[in-house]
Amino acid sequence: MQYYAPKSFSEAIEISMEAKGITRFLAGGTDVLVQLRADILTPEVLIDIKKIPEVGDILQNSDGSWRIGAAVPGAQLNEHKDLKAQWPGVVEAMDLIGSTQVQGRATLVGNLCNGSPAADSVPALIAAGASVTIISPNGSRDVSVEDIPHSPGKTTLEKGELISAVNLPKRNTNGGDAYLRLIPRTEMDIAVVGCGINLSVKEGLVSDARVSLGAVTAKVILVKEAADAIIGTSLDDKALTALSLAASAACKPINDKRGTIEYRTHVAGVLAKRAAQIAYKRARS
Numbered sequence: 001m002q003y004y005a006p007k008s009f010s011e012a013i014e015i016s017m018e019a020k021g022i023t024r025f026l027a028g029g030t031d032v033l034v035q036l037r038a039d040i041l042t043p044e045v046l047i048d049i050k051k052i053p054e055v056g057d058i059l060q061n062s063d064g065s066w067r068i069g070a071a072v073p074g075a076q077l078n079e080h081k082d083l084k085a086q087w088p089g090v091v092e093a094m095d096l097i098g099s100t101q102v103q104g105r106a107t108l109v110g111n112l113c114n115g116s117p118a119a120d121s122v123p124a125l126i127a128a129g130a131s132v133t134i135i136s137p138n139g140s141r142d143v144s145v146e147d148i149p150h151s152p153g154k155t156t157l158e159k160g161e162l163i164s165a166v167n168l169p170k171r172n173t174n175g176g177d178a179y180l181r182l183i184p185r186t187e188m189d190i191a192v193v194g195c196g197i198n199l200s201v202k203e204g205l206v207s208d209a210r211v212s213l214g215a216v217t218a219k220v221i222l223v224k225e226a227a228d229a230i231i232g233t234s235l236d237d238k239a240l241t242a243l244s245l246a247a248s249a250a251c252k253p254i255n256d257k258r259g260t261i262e263y264r265t266h267v268a269g270v271l272a273k274r275a276a277q278i279a280y281k282r283a284r285s
């Protein structure tokens with residue numbers, strides 16, 4: 001195995017373009033190193049991005065939006081008071097990942113690029129309307145988070161492309177977000193279902209919303225019908241029932257040891273209702 005620790009994105013891209021065989025970027029390593037140790041996947045080329053200066057920064061831009069470097073671990077997000085106050089759903093979703101030790105390393109970008117349909121931070125990022133900055137040999141571009149997952153273990157990133165940062169939009173004063181997941185144990189398990197919701201409230205009515213579900217299809221999805229069910233409502237019982245039905249209708253889950261198709265489909269509706277109520281309360285507070 002060849003290990004590289006480039007000091008710039010251009011160097012990282014160059015190494016990745018020239019790499020032969022299985023190549024992985026190393027952010028926190030909490031997926032890559034576990035897969036390596038368990039003989040699930042042994043990369044021939046490992047490109048550690050942590051020596052690139054910008055990757056450890058959390059910055060608020062002058063327009064109020066946020067830029068979170070690709071190697072920022074969950075623990076650092078959780079300690080950032082302003083980010084947590086503005087995007088509690090995103091920070092809480094990341095905070096659910098693993099243990100204290102895992103939190104010291106695991107990143108949003110690694111969670112997204114590992115390609116798991118059950119990745120906890122991804123529904124929260126999609127609900128938030130987040131994008132990622134992709135750097136490639138042709139330059140850099142911003143892509144919506146929902147366009148990155150492809151199928152279990154796969155993303156839409158091409159050879160030579162890497163993510164430099166996650167971008168969160170400006171939090172408007174009448175907005176709130178939330179992420180909820182169900183796991184069979186109290187912690188350290190994979191979501192049976194995850195649901196992220198971000199919404200805005202004007203004069204008591206939901207003025208816009210985004211709903212995302214994890215672990216119920218082959219990739220994390222944005223569910224427009226679920227958002228449409230609550231826009232223009234005061235999140236009354238009728239709207240919550242419509243939201244729940246729309247969330248369940250979007251599910252095409254698998255049966256496995258964590259849950260049956262019927263259970264996952266039902267839980268998606270329940271979590272959507274509960275996450276919407278938390279987001280609504282946050283938006284109004």
Ligand SMILES: Cc1cc2nc3c(=O)[nH]c(=O)nc-3n(C[C@H](O)[C@H](O)[C@H](O)COP(=O)(O)OP(=O)(O)OC[C@H]3O[C@@H](n4cnc5c(N)ncnc54)[C@H](O)[C@@H]3O)c2cc1C
Nearest residue numbers: 025027028029030031032098106107110111113119120163
């Ligand atoms: C004990 C334990 C508990 C866990 N619990 C959970 C949990 O509850 N929920 C959950 O969702 N996950 C969980 N995980 C999985 C893992 O911790 C997360 O997916 C984590 O966010 C991965 O981030 P990382 O930085 O460690 O990724 P890494 O292992 O560094 O990388 C993961 C993938 O992302 C790619 N990648 C990394 N950086 C970039 C980049 N800049 N550009 C493009 N691709 C890149 C790598 O090539 C690799 O394919 C757990 C893992 C462990 C070991």
